[in-house]
Amino acid sequence: MRRFLTERPVPQARCELCGAVVAEDSHRHLVDTDKRALACACVSCALLFERPGAAGGRFRAVPDRYLADPDHRLDDSAWDVLQIPVGVAFFFRNAALNRLVALYPSPAGATESELEPSAWQTVLGNSRLAALLQPDVEALLLRRTQGGGRPECYLVPIDICYELVGRMRLLWQGFDGGAEARADLEAFFEQVGRRARTVQGEGRP
Ligand SMILES: [Zn+2]
Numbered sequence: 424m425r426r427f428l429t430e431r432p433v434p435q436a437r438c439e440l441c442g443a444v445v446a447e448d449s450h451r452h453l454v455d456t457d458k459r460a461l462a463c464a465c466v467s468c469a470l471l472f473e474r475p476g477a478a479g480g481r482f483r484a485v486p487d488r489y490l491a492d493p494d495h496r497l498d499d500s501a502w503d504v505l506q507i508p509v510g511v512a513f514f515f516r517n518a519a520l521n522r523l524v525a526l527y528p529s530p531a532g533a534t535e536s537e538l539e540p541s542a543w544q545t546v547l548g549n550s551r552l553a554a555l556l557q558p559d560v561e562a563l564l565l566r567r568t569q570g571g572g573r574p575e576c577y578l579v580p581i582d583i584c585y586e587l588v589g590r591m592r593l594l595w596q597g598f599d600g601g602a603e604a605r606a607d608l609e610a611f612f613e614q615v616g617r618r619a620r621t622v623q624g625e626g627r628p
């Protein structure tokens with residue numbers, strides 16, 4: 424029995440373009456802009472789609488930069504303007520539809536809503552992170568902190584946002600998510616905070 428369990432083959436993640444095996448928990452992704460889906464990718468395929476000439480095609484490589492802008496001040500009124508009912512949300516620009524989209528976990532699963540350009544302008548219009556944000560492949564991740572702290576804002580790869588939504592779908596309970604979801608969220612933001620560089624002098628990759 425023990426032998427059987429230990430020798431069970433581990434399911435392997437593969438690059439969806441060339442079929443190469445990739446590390447299960449850390450590999451690159453491409454956004455399939457036709458299907459609005461993420462595709463797992465190996466390093467070579469991701470690099471291929473990062474080349475400037477590749478822009479505008481169906482697949483776009485998700486960058487792996489994390490940025491923070493300590494100079495940009497958000498306050499709690501941002502939440503009312505953006506009309507987000509929960510404490511965490513991410514925002515991205517859908518290039519094909521030319522729309523700003525908000526996505527957040529909720530009791531009913533991930534909720535997506537279109538954002539009024541004026542709301543975006545009010546809250547994020549003058550932020551350097553919003554100016555650097557690449558459509559479809561990057562998102563602004565916002566979290567309202569408990570106890571009156573300033574909301575946090577990061578520019579992150581869009582694949583980690585979908586990962587977060589997937590995890591929240593499994594863990595979320597009741598209206599505020601419950602203890603397990605909150606602990607998971609805490610760990611997630613700690614990781615993002617560790618990876619994020621301050622935005623100074625950052626250009627488009
Ligand atoms: Zn590949």
Ligand SMILES: [Zn+2]
Nearest residue numbers: 452462463464
């Ligand atoms: Zn993947």
